[in-house]
Amino acid sequence: MKKIGIIGAMQIEIDLVLEKMVVFEESRIAGFPFYTGLLNEKEIVLTLCGVGKVNSAACTQILIDKFNINYIINTGIAGSLNEEVGISDIVISTDVTHHDVRKAQMKNLFPFQETFIASEELRNLAIKVCEFKNLKYHTGRIVSGECFVEDNMIKGNLVKDYSPACVEMEGSSVGHVSFINDIPFLILRCISDNADENASEAYTDFEEFAGNQSASVVFEMIKII
Ligand code: ADE
Secondary structure (H helix, E strand, O other): OOEEEEEEOOHHHHHHHHHHOEEEEEEEEOOEEEEEEEEOOEEEEEEEOOOOHHHHHHHHHHHHHHHOOOEEEEEEEEEEOOOOOOOOOEEEEEEEEEOOOOHHHHHHOOOOOOOEEOOHHHHHHHHHHHHHOOOOEEEEEEEEOOOOOOOHHHHHHHHHHHOOOEEEOOHHHHHHHHHHOOOOEEEEEEEEEOOOOOHHHHHHHHHHHHHHHHHHHHHHHHHHO
């Protein structure tokens, strides 16, 4: 049976999955909790990586090395970088990249990729679930960096440089580590804010709803994977 690794950065991003899974074992490596068990009769390993790209990179490598997972899904919340993408909408990654690393460095030095392409199989599953649940969703690029974006000028530059659907702080490193290990991955986000001057306020209002909404899509995906 395929084993699926599920990563969330914050407790509110994994709670729904944790509540629904049957946990056989809980272990702790490098400070990260790993919950091994079943969700919808599928083998999963759920983990909480903390905020930021270093945490999510380390946690992804542990999932691969110690738990032998076959797929990685990163679930959570994000700020919109596209007028069409509204608060509470779902974003399904086509590809991901670091917005705080120069494109030339990405392309010319290892890993020789400007972006990391998400699994088409996982993407199609997420689309199927969103259509079944009648959720408004978008497929597109997700960019990640070491800052919470709450500034229209920074937002404008990200839009100009990357044409992304949304921004967050972990997906690109999950994608990067998955890519160098040849593991299919998907980054799934629900929008909590518009990455503008009102972002902190909107984030506070919507983080819990958005975290659960994204996790509920993962829950349904696991049923049909
Ligand atoms: N996660 C949710 N909203 C975000 C934002 N505006 N910037 C970075 N990460 C986020």
